[in-house]
Amino acid sequence: MGKTGNILLCGVGGQGILLASEITSSALIKAGLDVKKSEVHGMAQRGGSVVAHLRYGEKVYSPLIEPGSADIAVSFELLESLRYLPYYHKGTKVIVNTQKILPAPVSTGLDTYPTDVLEQLNARGLAVFPIDAFDIARSVGETKAVNMVLVGALSVFLSVDEKIFLAVIEERIPEKIRRVNREVFLKGREIIQARQPAKKGGSVQP
């Protein structure tokens, strides 16, 4: 049996992480894979740190990613990319939205926001892909589309055809905001592709 692929998505409640993981899951399913996706609802969503685990392959048992096993991490917020560090391994591809959302202890002056987040990731030899998803979303006039920029970025590392992702966006996103979501998806994809030496089929194929 092939290896199970592990994608960890993290960020702050309200950033659309669950929808992003939903779109990605649907694309993987359309590509013929088994998917399990774990998330937590309820209290954690009130501005707290949020994480979703997405596992895919021929047959997936556990819905949870083991520490040291995430193949791809997508952090929807800068600081959060460090919080789940124990889930990364040396080859983890870390996509980081450079947007900052201050956690309560920082905004109330009890703690300070680290200034060297990307440096800390780089210092560990991780493949880091920073992207200003908020700016891209704002440029099309839909700041809520941050999540779709990041799905675009993530899609580069999956051996799922771009057309499949676009078909899922067509199915899942309401018509009113479909065009901008499609646009930012492609933008996010393009930016990461430019930084990733073109490799056919991506590199996290189970």
Next chain:
Amino acid sequence: MKNKKLHPGIKGTSLLSGNEALALGAFEAGVKVASAYPGTPSTEILENLCAYEGIYTEWAPNEKVALEVALGASFGGVRALATMKHVGLNVAADPLFTAAYTGVRGGLVIVTADDPEMHSSQNEQDNRNYAFAAKVPMLEPSDASEAKEFLKTAYKMSEEFDTPVLLRTTTRVAHVKGMVTAGPKEGPATKAGIEKMPEKFVMLPSNARKRRVELEKRMERLREYAETFPENRIEWGDKKRGFITSGVSYLYVKEAFPDASVLKLGMVHPLPEKMIKKFASEIDELYIVEELDPFIELRVKAMGVSCKGKEVIPAMGELNPWIVRSSITGEKGRAVFEPVQIPMRPPNLCPGCPHRGIFYAISKLGVFVAGDIGCYTLAALKPLSAMDSCVCMGASIGTAFGMEKAIGKESLGKIIAVIGDSTFMHSGITGLIEVVYNRGFTTVVILDNRTTGMTGHQPNPSTGSTLSGEIGSAVDIEALCRAIGVKHVRTVNPHNIEETQKVLKEEIERPEPSVIITKAPCVLLPEMKKRKDKQLYTIISSKCTGCRSCLKLGCPAIEWVPLTAEEAKKLGYKEKQKGYSSINPVLCDGCGQCAPLCKFKAIVGSGEDDGKNG
């Protein structure tokens, strides 16, 4: 408010959460009546089920009522469902234990969604114990696909054995999405209608004693049924190490030990003794892997079967594949990187939340705050630190009253009970009756934000709309409190902190019961999100002295900008000023709570700063 959608038309195979799958399962099983009180991780079952045509779904005021409604529907001859979180079953335990005696007409299933690890709960009780205590069979699915199939099986079992059936999920079944295939629609053998069966349904002692005997006979038949129940199955593999497991733990065992032999239990009560003994006899080293209590383990040991369980597998919190693997083999985890010290990101009340105003006002009183369950429990966290106890749904009023009786007159003005509107409807009303009836002087604050916030904005009896979006009559909280006998009932706007503080001070000193209703809608309600007349606020930075008064609100929109002495000087501040506050316009919701708190009048409505903000 939700409008009744048409049947979602789930066909073929799709990615569904356990809760979505249970809704589909209820539809396919031909359920006609479903009742629940929202609670994580069970809420989405009814939220999804209400979109299917031909099923009556509702939010009940609490879980006890939900189960009674479902039981009544079963008496009426249809298939019925009650869903709740684990602690909800404590509330519904009374009807559960006797429903085991009456049995059913139409199939009756109760879904209990347990929350190991307490992601969104106050305790992590293991509700498998209820199955044993109430003498009711319990099924335990491992994933979404099984959740749907097991629910359909549960209805057949319920009717065949004339018993309510418990179906237990946990957070990692309820909220994990997996592939689910839609199936055919079924229905009960019974027809809706009145059928009088007093010997079965009237639990007078003389009838109950007869039903008690039936109950034991039924359990005996169920024990035999368990031996051939297809969802209790052995997956033979390497026989050196074998596992007995159920629920999500099964998936963890398969992930950690893919080659081992596994006895997977789809039914955890009653257990198939012969099957277990047969399995055990062929295994060298037998482990029981289960989350929380040694429920299976104790029963397997009582069968005289030697096995290992909680001496290696933790009895607290969730399991996962690496805990299972390392507990048994001693193998180290695969983590490469150590966690790093970074600022915490705890959940927080939203910007513009009306609860922030009332709890800020309360925090200035220095009183003991007997709290309750809801978003507002977050007021216990810094910087508000305005809650001193929180136990279970509705406990605030009773505990405040009990403290008052313990301490006596000296406690006047020193204790306050705080409870949300939905929680008050759930089980706070009886607490208030207690205060009036037994001559207390408790002050109760009812936080009326027009919804059930924490679980995702479900309407409740005081909201006036129903799960299916119909507009009904809303319970008038003020009139209700007066009818109970509270003479002093006042309604305040919690965004007006000054006024709220004044009313609070007056009422806590009153040697009679009093109620303060804080009335302001949750900012996440669609009508609040859509409002266009929002007046946002800003801080004239030149006026900010860095006193940090505004930060005591703990509003996520107010951000502290630290300064070095040099920076302070450069910006024209006194050298010793450590920083200044600013309002993030993206986060500000325009509640205006902060403006009056600034003694220096630095906080003003956006556009009123005359361009002085710099």
